[in-house]
Amino acid sequence: xxxxxxxxxxxxxxxxxxxxxxxxxxxxxxxxxxxxxxxxxxxxxxxxxxxxxxxxxxxxxxxxxxxxxxxxxxxxxxxxxxxxxxxxxxxxxxxxxxxxxxxxxxxxxxxxxxxxxxxxxxxxxxxxxxxxxxxxxxxxxxxxxxxxxxxxxxxxxxxxxxxxxxxxxxxxxxxxxxxxxxxxxxxxxxxxxxxxxxxxxx
Amino acid sequence: xxxxxxxxxxxxxxxxxxxxxxxxxxxxxxxxxxxxxxxxxxxxxxxxxxxxxxxxxxxxxxxxxxxxxxxxxxxxxxxxxxxxxxxxxxxxxxxxxxxxxxxxxxxxxxxxxxxxxxxxxxxxxxxxxxxxxxxxxxxxxxxxxxxxxxxxxxxxxxxxxxxxxxxxxxxxxxxxxxxxxxxxxxxxxxxxxxxxxxxxxxxxxxxxxxxxxxxxxxxxxxxxxxxxxxxxxxxxxxxxxxxxxxxxxxxxxxxxxxxxxxxxxxxxxx
Numbered sequence: 001x002x003x004x005x006x007x008x009x010x011x012x013x014x015x016x017x018x019x020x021x022x023x024x025x026x027x028x029x030x031x032x033x034x035x036x037x038x039x040x041x042x043x044x045x046x047x048x049x050x051x052x053x054x055x056x057x058x059x060x061x062x063x064x065x066x067x068x069x070x071x072x073x074x075x076x077x078x079x080x081x082x083x084x085x086x087x088x089x090x091x092x093x094x095x096x097x098x099x100x101x102x103x104x105x106x107x108x109x110x111x112x113x114x115x116x117x118x119x120x121x122x123x124x125x126x127x128x129x130x131x132x133x134x135x136x137x138x139x140x141x142x143x144x145x146x147x148x149x150x151x152x153x154x155x156x157x158x159x160x161x162x163x164x165x166x167x168x169x170x171x172x173x174x175x176x177x178x179x180x181x182x183x184x185x186x187x188x189x190x191x192x193x194x195x196x197x198x199x200x201x202x
Numbered sequence: 203x204x205x206x207x208x209x210x211x212x213x214x215x216x217x218x219x220x221x222x223x224x225x226x227x228x229x230x231x232x233x234x235x236x237x238x239x240x241x242x243x244x245x246x247x248x249x250x251x252x253x254x255x256x257x258x259x260x261x262x263x264x265x266x267x268x269x270x271x272x273x274x275x276x277x278x279x280x281x282x283x284x285x286x287x288x289x290x291x292x293x294x295x296x297x298x299x300x301x302x303x304x305x306x307x308x309x310x311x312x313x314x315x316x317x318x319x320x321x322x323x324x325x326x327x328x329x330x331x332x333x334x335x336x337x338x339x340x341x342x343x344x345x346x347x348x349x350x351x352x353x354x355x356x357x358x359x360x361x362x363x364x365x366x367x368x369x370x371x372x373x374x375x376x377x378x379x380x381x382x383x384x385x386x387x388x389x390x391x392x393x394x395x396x397x398x399x400x401x402x403x404x405x406x407x408x409x410x411x412x413x414x415x416x417x418x419x420x421x422x423x424x425x426x427x428x429x430x431x432x433x434x435x436x437x438x439x440x441x442x443x444x445x446x447x448x449x450x451x452x453x454x455x456x457x458x459x460x461x462x463x464x465x466x467x468x469x470x471x472x
Contacts, residue, residue, distance in 0.1 A: 095327065112252055113259040114292070179262040187296060194303055201310065201325045 038065045045129040046167050058171065061121050066128020070100045073135050073195075077202045080142040092202060099195070104128060107172075107187045114184050116175035123175070127188070130168040133160035134192065138199040153200060161196040165189055258291040258363070266293055273371040276404040279412035281368055282360075289363035294341065294370020301373055302337055304380045306330050311384035336439075344432055345369045348410075351428050355421040360413055368409060375401045395441050403433045 042065065045058070074096040078089040108123040137160035145153055169185050176184040248254045265285045270293070272281050306329065314323055345365035352360055379398045383391055407426045414422045 091327070109252075110259075110292075110296075113255055115256065115259075179264070182263040183261065183266060183292060187299075190296075190300060190303065197307065 034064060037062070038068065041065055042129055042132060045126060046132060046163070048167065048170065058122055058126060059119075061119070061125035063121065063125060063128065066100075066104070066125060066131065069128060069131045069135050070097060073100070073131060073138055073199070076135070076138045076142050077199055080138075080145075081202050096195075096198070099198075100128070100131060103191045103194075107191055110187050111172060111175050111184045114176050114180045116184065118175045123172070126168055126171050127191070130164045130192070131195065133163040133167075134195050134199060136160055137196065141199065157196050157200045161192055164192045164196075168192075255291075258289070260288070261285075261290050261292050269293060269371050270297075270374050273374045273405060274401075276401045277408055279408040281371070281405075281409045282364070282413065287364070289361065289367045291363075291366065291370075294366055294373075297370055297374050297377070298337055298341055301377055301380070302330070302334050304377050305333060308380045308384040312386070315384070315386050340436060341366070341370060341373070344436075347432060348425075348429065351425055355414075355417060355425060357414060357417065368406065372402050372405050375405070395437065399433060399437045403430050406433070 041060075041062070074093045077096055078093040081089050081092045104124045104127040107127060108120055111118065111123060112120070137156050140156050141153055165188065168188050172184050172188050173181045268284050269281065272278065272284060306327075309329060310325055313326055317323055345362065345368075348365045348369070349360075349362045352358075352365075376398055379394050383394055385391070406429045410425055410429060411422070414425060
């Protein structure tokens with residue numbers, strides 16, 4: 001494959017020629033390649049203007065991005081949770097982790113049952129990447145939330161929730177037949193609403 | 203037909219001849235799709251494919267919205283006329299999940315509003331798994347009770363799935379009421395509870411009434427009475443567990459604080 005036209009490879013299948021060099025490159029090089037891939041996909045998913053080919057890039061799904069964002073969110077919220085409350089830090093971590101993966105599973109299953117013909121992991125990958133704005137919101141509230149009144153805290157929550165929902169709705173709506181679009185979109189909305197509310201309240 | 207497969211293929215694409223193993227694969231595939239030719243194993247494993255459940259999710263947005271709007275109206279018995287009375291599971295499942303979320307939200311709001319000035323707000327999530335289990339069990343078991351009762355009066359037009367559908371949609375009244383329940387006034391809370399009880403029960407009974415029109419009176423009243431009794435039981439459990447649980451917890455906390463004070467007093471005196 002010719003790499004001169006691409007800035008960086010977007011998935012592992014384009015890197016077959018590089019595999020012989022893997023053992024000779026430094027660890028930081030390997031990690032940076034993965035991180036660059038995740039960053040590229042993140043920009044693609046969250047900034048709709050980058051999508052020139054109508055979402056075909058999403059066929060190269062990977063679950064590293066969703067895992068990193070899920071762990072980051074769970075760690076942020078459990079860091080912020082007081083250990084004196086009835087729910088300890090480990091409970092919060094477990095709740096968020098299970099919620100994100102089981103929620104993504106259920107939402108994807110719903111889209112498939114409604115007649116969508118998409119690969120299962122593609123949809124889970126997209127839902128995982130769209131958790132990133134909620135991550136941002138959780139970090140904002142964790143660090144400066146205690147100094148702000150409740151109403152001011154609501155503003156970043158609503159903005160990030162709207163951003164997440166808007167990014168994933170475009171993809172989810174394209175999966176199902178036109179008269180079922182809102183039915184496939186509503187569970188996504190509920191999923192991100194629950195996550196946003198959770199990060200606001202903890 | 204299957205025997206002529208290789209011949210047919212070679213007529214369409216003379217350059218492409220299937221090997222024997224490819225022919226066998228194709229025959230096996232066509233056999234799997236033919237329901238009469240399926241083996242017992244394949245018929246059982248159909249239960250684990252998604253296609254098996256797709257027929258229960260065969261709804262459009264307008265249909266779901268029409269059913270939800272109908273569920274808010276306790277007196278019209280037209281629920282089974284919408285969309286030809288085809289049972290579906292999309293509505294009940296997502297209404298149930300929305301309801302669980304709404305109740306968890308409103309319990310936390312009630313707790314927040316009851317904060318004393320010096321206290322730090324402690325969110326309460328232990329209630330969510332219990333709430334979820336209670337709601338799912340309720341939605342699974344109560345339609346089965348209805349179906350058994352209907353079978354007793356030998357009414358076979360309403361299948362179990364119809365019962366699931368109508369019971370699931372009847373819960374939609376609870377969603378706005380749970381949100382309104384976070385208003386701190388106890389009189390309003392009791393009134394809302396009575397309204398939900400009335401609305402849900404009369405929605406269910408008027409729809410069952412429509413279907414049972416041609417049965418003798420005693421059997422009809424038996425079914426209708428059963429529906430009402432089950433609803434009342436659930437509502438009472440609902441009110442006294444979920445919307446009062448924080449009261450009991452606060453009582454528990456108050457007792458604990460009193461005990462520690464007494465203990466300190468005793469130790470201090472010594």
